[in-house]
Amino acid sequence: MTKRQWVMIGLVTAAVVTVSLVLSSTAFAGKLEDAIASTPKGAQPGMINPEAPKGFLGIPGAPNPMWFWGILWGIWVGWIFSSVGAFGGVMAGVGHISVFGLGDYASTFKKTSPVLNKLLTDSIKTSNQYLVGLSALISSVTYYRMGRLVLPLALFLGGGSIIGSWTAANFSSGKLGAAAYTGIFGLLVLVIGGFLIYETTERGQSGKKAAKAAAAAFEKQNMRAGATGGVGAQGVRFSRFEHGRIYFTFYGVEFSFNPIWPFIGGLIIAAISALIGVGGGFLYVPFLTSIAGLPMYIVAGTSALAVLISMITSITTYMLKGVPVDLGFVGLEMVGIFIGSILGPLTSKKIPEIWLKRIFIVLALYVGLGYVMKGFFPHVFRLPGL
Numbered sequence: 001m002t003k004r005q006w007v008m009i010g011l012v013t014a015a016v017v018t019v020s021l022v023l024s025s026t027a028f029a030g031k032l033e034d035a036i037a038s039t040p041k042g043a044q045p046g047m048i049n050p051e052a053p054k055g056f057l058g059i060p061g062a063p064n065p066m067w068f069w070g071i072l073w074g075i076w077v078g079w080i081f082s083s084v085g086a087f088g089g090v091m092a093g094v095g096h097i098s099v100f101g102l103g104d105y106a107s108t109f110k111k112t113s114p115v116l117n118k119l120l121t122d123s124i125k126t127s128n129q130y131l132v133g134l135s136a137l138i139s140s141v142t143y144y145r146m147g148r149l150v151l152p153l154a155l156f157l158g159g160g161s162i163i164g165s166w167t168a169a170n171f172s173s174g175k176l177g178a179a180a181y182t183g184i185f186g187l188l189v190l191v192i193g194g195f196l197i198y199e200t201t202e203r204g205q206s207g208k209k210a211a212k213a214a215a216a217a218f219e220k221q222n223m224r225a226g227a228t229g230g231v232g233a234q235g236v237r238f239s240r241f242e243h244g245r246i247y248f249t250f251y252g253v254e255f256s257f258n259p260i261w262p263f264i265g266g267l268i269i270a271a272i273s274a275l276i277g278v279g280g281g282f283l284y285v286p287f288l289t290s291i292a293g294l295p296m297y298i299v300a301g302t303s304a305l306a307v308l309i310s311m312i313t314s315i316t317t318y319m320l321k322g323v324p325v326d327l328g329f330v331g332l333e334m335v336g337i338f339i340g341s342i343l344g345p346l347t348s349k350k351i352p353e354i355w356l357k358r359i360f361i362v363l364a365l366y367v368g369l370g371y372v373m374k375g376f377f378p379h380v381f382r383l384p385g386l
Contacts, residue, residue: 030322031119031322031324032057032119032324034115035113035115035116035119036048036059036116038113038115038116039109039112039113039116040112040113045108046108046109046110046111046112046113047112048060048061049061056100056102056105056326056329057120057123057324057326058326062102062105063100063101063102063105065099065100065101065329067329067332069099069100070100070329070332070333070336071332071333071335071336072336073091073095073099073100073333073336074131074332074333074334074335074336074337074338074339074340075336075337075339075340075343076091076336076340077091077092077095077131077132077135077333077336077337077340078131078134078135078138078336078337078338078339078340078341078342078343078344079340079341079343079344079347080340080344080359080363081132081135081136081139081279081281081304081340081341081344082135082138082139082142082300082304082340082341082342082343082344082345082348083300083344083345083347083348083351083356083359084281084285084296084299084300084348084356084359084360085139085281085284085285085288085299085300085301085302085303085304085307086279086281086282086283086284086285086300086303086360087281087282087360087363087364088131088132088135088136088278088279088281088307089128089129089131089132089273089277089278089279089280089281089282090185090189090278090282090363090367091363092127092128092131092132092278092333093124093128093185093276093277093278094367094386095333096124096127096128097124097182097185097371097386098386102120102123102124103124103178103181103182105120106120106121106124106177106178107177107178107179110177110178110179114177115174117177117178118174118175118176118177119174119323119324120178120324121176121177121178121181122173122174122176122277122318122321122323122324123323123324123325123326124178124181124277125181125276125277125318125323126277126315126318126319126323126325127325127326127329127330127333128277128278128279129277129278129279129311129314129315129318130311130315130325130330130334131330131333131334131337132278132279132281132307132311133279133307133308133311133312133315134334134337134338134341135304135337135340135341135344136279136304136305136307136308136311137308138337138338138341138342139300139301139304139341139344139345140154140301140304140305140308142301142341142342142345143300143301143302143304143345144301144305146235146301146345146349147234147235147236147237148235148236148297148298148300148301148345149236149298149301149302149304149305150236150248150255150294150298150301150302151236151305152238152246152248152259153246153257153262153288153292153302154301154302154303154304154305154306154309155305155309156259156262156263156266157262157263157265157266157269157284157302157306157309158266158305158306158308158309158310159263159266159309160262160263160264160265160266160267160268160269160270161266161267161269161270161280161306161309161310161313162270162309162310162313163267163270164266164267164268164269164270164271164272164273164274164310165270165271165273165274165310165311165313165314165317166313166314166317167271167274168270168271168272168273168274168275168314169274169313169314169317169318169321170317170321172274172275173317173318173321173323174321176275179375179376179378180375181276181277181375182371182374182375183371183372183374183375183376184275184276184375185276185277185278185371185375186367186368186369186370186371186372186373186374186375187368187371187372188272188276188282188283188368189282189364189367189368189371190364190365190368190369190372191368192282192283192286192364192368193361193363193364193365193368194365195286195290196286196357196360196361196364197361197365210253210254210255210293211289211293211294211295212295213253214250214251214252214253214255214295214297214298215295215296215297217234217251217252217253218234218250218251218295218297218349219352221234221251222349222350234250234251234252235250235251236248236249236250236298237249237250239254244258244259245257245258246259250295250297250298255292255293255294257292261291262292265287265291266306266310269283269284269287269310270310270313270314273310273314274310274314274317279307279310279311280306280307280310281303281304281307282360282364284299284302284303284306284307285299285300285303285360288302288303289357296356296357297348297349300344300345300348301345366383366386367386369383370382370383370386371386374386
């Protein structure tokens with residue numbers, strides 16, 4: 001991609017993000033002010049000290065993360081999402097909930113100010129999705145140009161996601177407290193991690209000969225000494241639509257899918273994702289590798305475009321519901337997202353497919369177990385970093 005094209009993407013992205021955030025800020029101002037006004041005043045947990053320095057969302061005494069760490073975490077989120085097509089929202093959630101302390105802060109208001117507790121939880125969810133949405137936009141463009149995005153499949157997933165995202169975001173806003181959100185978040189991630197472990201077994205790998213062959217051909221072309229990584233005629237190429245199935249090839253290996261199943265899958269995945277405030281890549285990836293039987297090298301880009309469509313729908317719905325977003329901090333994180341999302345597609349083609357899956361599994365198990373314990377059994381133990 002040329003420098004001019006990257007500049008154009010950056011300018012368009014900045015304009016869209018700025019407009020949406022400004023609109024969001026005007027919508028949530030009154031709701032947040034009312035929640036703060038009704039919260040008990042004092043220096044104890046669950047109270048607001050008017051004399052304390054302003055932090056997240058301008059709330060006195062709220063966490064106030066250093067700008068450098070916001071950018072750095074954004075780079076990590078952008079890289080992991082654009083590399084495997086997943087875990088951007090999960091890692092954004094880890095940052096907001098644990099690294100920056102917003103989840104623990106929101107939990108202190110569970111009894112003293114339930115409205116503020118749920119408003120902060122919705123803010124975390126929406127902030128996660130802003131980050132993932134930007135990474136998905138950059139990743140989709142990059143992977144498409146690299147011949148590693150199955151456009152029709154992504155569009156059918158995205159079509160279903162519009163319905164799922166709108167429904168879940170519209171009806172879950174203001175319903176989840178911080179502890180319940182954290183526990184559900186972890187449970188879903190843990191289930192997916194367990195499923196992916198099964199995928200690495202001999203039984204789980206049976207029936208995936210086409211994906212293995214395509215992955216092997218891709219690795220041979222892109223990882224051998226002196227390889228240029230050029231797409232040539234070997235990237236995603238559409239061949240035909242026949243008997244209700246769409247056929248395409250990747251590095252000489254043919255794949256096909258029935259459009260109905262991606263649409264239904266996108267609807268369900270997007271609904272779950274909007275509920276917990278993530279992009280859904282951690283569900284799209286298993287769907288694409290296990291049910292659709294695709295190699296990881298085209299899963300990331302395809303997942304990214306489906307996530308982008310879902311994020312646009314979900315963010316818009318939350319914004320219209322008046323969910324608060326910290327304009328300054330989210331903007332800083334997006335600087336990092338932009339950098340990480342450019343690096344991800346360039347580095348992922350040099351990482352063997354098995355290691356991409358292992359990264360996914362390790363993150364799923366650690367984050368899933370950590371947040372299940374934190375949300376449902378907070379007094380038993382906590383994993384470091386969570």
